[in-house]
Amino acid sequence: MKLGLYPKIAADGIRKNGRLYVPYIGTCILMIAVFYIMHLLGYSDIVDTYIDSSTAKQMMQFGTYIMAVFGTIFLFYTQSALIKGRLKEFGLYSVLGMNKRNIGRIVFYENIITWFISMAGGLVVGIGLSKLAELGFAKVIEAEISYRFNISVESVAITALVYSIIFFLIYLNALRQVRFTNTINLVNSDKAGEKPPKANWVIGIFGFILLFTGYAIAIKIEQPMSALLWFLIAVILIIIGTYLVLIAGSVLLCRILQKNKAYYYKTNHFVSVSSMAYRMKRNGASLASICILLTMVLVMISSTTALYVNREDSLKNHCPRQIDNWFGRNGFDPDYHEIAANILDGLETRTKEYGAAIDNSILIYDYSLAGYYEKNYLNIDIDPMESVTTLDYDKVAQVFFFDLEEYNRLTGGNDVLTSGEALIGIEGNIRIDDELRVGNETFTVAGRFDPLASDIRYAIVSPVVSTIFVVVDDLDEVASRYADYTDSTGTKMLAWEWQYYYDVNLEEEQEIELSRILGSYLQEELKPLGGNIRSFSDSRADQRNDFVKTFGGLLFLGILLSAIFLVACVLIIYYKQISEGFEDQSRFGIMQKIGMTKDNIKKSINSQMLTVFLIPITFSCLHLATILPIIHKLLLLFGHNNMPLLVTCAGICVLVCGIFYAVTYKLTSNAYYKIVS
């Protein structure tokens, strides 16, 4: 055979199967482009010109890994769909006298051609769009914008390397598929009598059980800390459940409908129900994949936008005032009053010297302990390090002791307490009856208050564990009783802290500068008191930078990945429609001959299409609705506490994705109808 025959056959094959190859190559191009962009933003030094973008950069680095892994899985999936469409052609070559090795060479050249076009196209598109992406990235993370155009040789090289490896793996897989198929099977690959889908009760019901267990776990989760593991379990259950339900459960449903003769033998149901069983058997898996991808997109986009939009509020939760001064240490300090008074004075003097007024100040002083709460008793003897694996995070609680005087000042009340009595405030999932025992001390509950209602809430360190506020008449006296508790490392369990928040109404840069001055003052001033005292001064402006970089980076990552996932969805839907079109072609010919009108046929197709269309999006909305509460709890870790916003974002996402999905479906149905008619 002449040299150049194989490349020619390969090129012809691709051209003639354009309907299959064009979308495939298009997806490759897009994936390579996005990978290049992520790599550029995550690794190249152009982003170093932005100040402090390391968190945002890390997100992009993380994104490149996801792109590599997802790209491999997804391209494998599409490639096997592609090769299936070509097996018949290969069978013909084989009948004409080509052996497996010859066909392997055709496959090789096809891969070389798709690799070359995808790579060249992907890099051109990636480089072309990189500046746009960079500007968008800089915008969401509020970094300086540079108008220099950059091409990173390193990113180009890495992108080329990673995707060449992926293409090589795909080539091996295609080769494997050709090698393990017989000639006669190749020729008749589409004629093999297909067994009717069996209703598999066990798998179908098992799928429903998994799905609902996943839902139940997702709904039940209370605490994000213990949630993390359970959340993963719930997600895995839901994913497996989705696959089983869509593959087996749907066939089961069709079979049950068929058993109902009055329902089944109706013009509208007869053809639809029986074809649906086949359709679901063949497409259950791709519908489940579409469903999972859509869910991921919905979750990613709604949570990252909610975080990003709410960043200022989260910031305010995190930094209630513009300047935040803090110091504290472990152990009991009887002479804190003098230290604190001295520091307060020093901070105010220095702030005024800087030329700023002190506004809206909040002063908080408390002692705290952490322990394991069970039924009116906080066990503080437990060593968290030893029992970390068996620890139930739902039961870990932190106790803050407040002085009554302090409490009355913060809340503006004038409560009175006697020794042994306490006012109790609870934030979290804990119930306390008439008495609370903390270690060996017992407090009688004299009253209750809502800690979130006053400035006292700023003492809460973490929304993750439960917090108990205990207001006592003489804080020093109570604290002294806990002075001797130590953990296994010898550190005192009791800790005290002093916090002073206030607004200064300065420009952002000045705010940052002032907090640096105050921070070093605190350190200097507290140094004589011993090493274990800790202090800092923070400014909201500085934190804002961090927040914007983190949330902006997340948002950007979410958008890029969602775009890729959506494209993946579109491609799966497209291939599904095309393969169904070919399968249905002959069937509709028969129905027409037997006396079905074109209208009937069209109606039946439409109803099946609509069902198939609605299944994934309905399931993903269901998934989203169930896991939204956990997402809310996980977002608490980022200081985001705005459920209505999250729900709104989710709603908008569902709407946008729904429209996008519907348009895709409409367009790909056209491909289907073109084949069928």
Next chain:
Amino acid sequence: MSLLEVTGVKKTYKGRRGGTSVEALKNVNFTVEKGEYVAIMGESGSGKTTLLNILAALDKATAGTVILDGMNLTTIKDAAMAKFRRDNLGYVFQDFNLLDTFTLEDNIYLPLVLAGKRHSEMKERLDKLAPALGITDLLKKYPYEVSGGQKQRAAIARALITNPKIVLADEPTGALDSKSSDELLELFSRVNGMGQTILMVTHSTKAASHASRVMFIKDGIIFHQIYKGSSTDTQMYQKISDTLNLLAQGGDLK
């Protein structure tokens, strides 16, 4: 009045770019009486399948009329065509055309379901039909599970279950082995014996020899016809093959 009257039917296929056009049927005239069993014979390309498609209203004649039981097929609107076909015609195909997504039973029910019949009525009709066709035990099976002959019997059941005015069969034995062919032809004779009108297109002499009348089509016209009369199948077979020999030699019978 005859059950089926075909007068001056012509079918011309136009070349794609308006170039050469092919005359598949030039001028076909014949009638079929109620209860007749007619075979149309001809070589490949003689136009017999085109004729059958026109009779089944799957294709439109370029000129001429087809009248079935007083209804003019050539004037029925496209929308009503499917219903007409469903109610009046039974069609048996060479390659069975059973839907692989249905059991044989559901395949047979299909035309009735489309006509909106109740399940009890469908079942009643099938219960009567199935023993005669010998498919009672096969009803729950899927097409891929049964042999060609069994598939064709199911297809015949599907054609008969609507009580059609005429059954049109297109090479019904074409995809069957000789034993199954024989059984099928027996079955056709029996069905015809019950009064069912059958029009079959075939190029198998054996198949045609079962019919009460054989028409020969060549180059788009009905060239000749023989009646079986009181002859046996074997005698009829001989007559047919003599005629075919003559036709093949280009002889003129007229």
